Amino acid sequence: TNGTELDGIVRFISRSADPSTRTFRIEIEAENKDYSVSAGQTVEIAIAAADRKAHLVKQSSLVLNNDGDIGIRTIGDNNIVEFKPVEIIRDSLDGVWVSGLPEEATIITTGQNYVQAGVEVDPHYQAQENEGL
Numbered sequence: 001t002n003g004t005e006l007d008g009i010v011r012f013i014s015r016s017a018d019p020s021t022r023t024f025r026i027e028i029e030a031e032n033k034d035y036s037v038s039a040g041q042t043v044e045i046a047i048a049a050a051d052r053k054a055h056l057v058k059q060s061s062l063v064l065n066n067d068g069d070i071g072i073r074t075i076g077d078n079n080i081v082e083f084k085p086v087e088i089i090r091d092s093l094d095g096v097w098v099s100g101l102p103e104e105a106t107i108i109t110t111g112q113n114y115v116q117a118g119v120e121v122d123p124h125y126q127a128q129e130n131e132g133l
Contacts, residue, residue, distance in 0.1 A: 006032065008030030010027070012025070012027040013025075016069070019068070049089065054089050056095045058095050061108070062098075063083075063113060071086050080121075081108065081115045081116065081120075084100060084101055085100055
């Protein structure tokens with residue numbers, strides 16, 4: 001928040017989200033000799049990774065399954081709900097970039113917390129407000 005930039009090494013990334021906040025714990029080790037970054041200070045981080053295909057989705061589309069895996073509920077063949085595990089690549093103001101979905105996916109964006117994988121649904125489609133979301 002004070003404009004200081006540091007390079008560091010990712011030491012830990014949680015495998016599952018905190019169920020109450022849906023956030024992941026990440027620990028980064030960086031030299032801070034002049035103490036320009038205080039303990040507990042809010043920061044923005046960017047983690048470099050290899051290129052891969054990703055989808056930009058609304059954060060509200062993310063759900064946890066019974067095993068605590070984060071994913072997205074989609075509509076598959078014959079209108080059957082499927083749970084697709086995803087990996088969050090990056091969070092942005094426009095949504096969340098995730099990997100793990102097929103090239104094209106019909107994402108359940110309303111009522112995704114009220115259906116389970118394997119259930120047949122009667123989907124109702126709405127126009128997209130933002131292209132790509």
